[in-house]
Amino acid sequence: MMEHSNVRDLVYIAAFAALIAVCSWISIPAAVPFTMQTFAVFAALGLLGGKRGTFAVLIYLLLGAVGLPVFAGFKAGLGALLGTTGGYLVGFVFAGLIYLAAEKIFGGRTAVKALAMLAGLAACYAFGTGWFMTVYAKANGPVSLGTVLGWCVLPFVVPDLVKIGLALLLTGRLKRFVH
Numbered sequence: 001m002m003e004h005s006n007v008r009d010l011v012y013i014a015a016f017a018a019l020i021a022v023c024s025w026i027s028i029p030a031a032v033p034f035t036m037q038t039f040a041v042f043a044a045l046g047l048l049g050g051k052r053g054t055f056a057v058l059i060y061l062l063l064g065a066v067g068l069p070v071f072a073g074f075k076a077g078l079g080a081l082l083g084t085t086g087g088y089l090v091g092f093v094f095a096g097l098i099y100l101a102a103e104k105i106f107g108g109r110t111a112v113k114a115l116a117m118l119a120g121l122a123a124c125y126a127f128g129t130g131w132f133m134t135v136y137a138k139a140n141g142p143v144s145l146g147t148v149l150g151w152c153v154l155p156f157v158v159p160d161l162v163k164i165g166l167a168l169l170l171t172g173r174l175k176r177f178v179h
Contacts, residue, residue, distance in 0.1 A: 016047075
């Protein structure tokens with residue numbers, strides 16, 4: 001029984017890592033591309049739970065780091081992860097860890113999931129923005145927080161809230177099928 005469960009977990013993790021990759025390819029180019037990746041990350045967390053969902057994010061990042069073109073714009077490699085927008089990708093790990101902690105402490109009610117996703121998104125924004133400012137400043141000179149927020153966060157808030165809403169809706173409808 002335990003081996004069957006482990007295989008199922010691995011399949012779910014792999015499937016959601018692939019879903020994150022496919023959703024990253026659905027993109028509108030910008031300084032930080034508009035993608036469906038955020039939806040896939042939060043759908044993975046909502047459907048798989050914090051532990052397996054975070055593993056799916058880690059596998060996705062590892063695939064990109066070793067050179068598979070899984071990032072937005074079919075980018076890959078450590079250069080993509082270490083570039084200006086890489087912090088937002090790494091920030092998805094923090095979102096997963098926050099979700100996992102909330103799930104362990106407060107349970108799996110929908111309100112907890114929603115608040116954990118929002119807190120995870122805020123952490124992703126914070127980490128990614130700090131990363132962007134650091135990498136950008138090294139290459140181009142200092143940039144203000146307001147400017148970076150205008151480029152990298154404010155245009156994404158409403159679309160990302162909609163993606164979280166879709167992920168919660170999907171989670172509510174499909175959770176009974178994912179063990």
